Amino acid sequence: MMENLFKLIITLCLMEKLHPGARWQFRFIAYSVLIFLSFFTAWFIVPVITVFFSFISGGLSSLAIVLSIFVYLILIVIIGEIYARMAYSRWHYEFTPTNLKLERGIIWKKYSNIPYERVQNVDISRGIVARILGFSTVNIQTAGFHMVSYGRGMKSEGHIPAVSIDNAEKIREFLMKKIGKKQGL
Secondary structure, eight states: OHHHHHHHHHHHHHHHOOOOTTHHHHHHHHHHHHHHHHHHHHHHHHHHHHHHHHHHHOOOOOOHHHHHHEEEEEEEEHHHHHHHHHHTTOOEEEEEESSSEEEESSSSSSSEEEEEEEEEEEEEEHHHHHHHHHHEEEEEEEOOOEEEOOOEEOOEEEEEEEEHHHHHHHHHHHHHHHHHHTTTT
């Protein structure tokens, strides 16, 4: 029994990266924020780009306006892609013998350390994108921490946004055994 639990811990310690489908989830987040922000910034940036193209071509033309809008859209795609790649590569989780360690963030890093004895419940959810791409979100609720709303939906302290479906089930099974052991079941 103890040997199987140790093997499961070793297996879980190796699973530090998110599912590759998390990149798409991060892209959708980035594009939705950038499209919202573009309603405010496009009124300034597109005319600046238009003036640049007008200066190069020698006069204001409809081609300069179309090119400036196209360049602006390309900038949105590039920024969204950079965000998705950086967010994916900077999100790590690790199961140690005593706690769950989370590390995330691009500019402002956030480190969480969740002792297993504080875990109260483990939920697995799969949104539309997650079902299409084959991953799950694991929410680990802890004692003394409430669900917090971040943009879309509620997130718990132990929020792992994208793990494979099999790994999500293994994580839940592992943590539920820890909870049962704590409660003497």
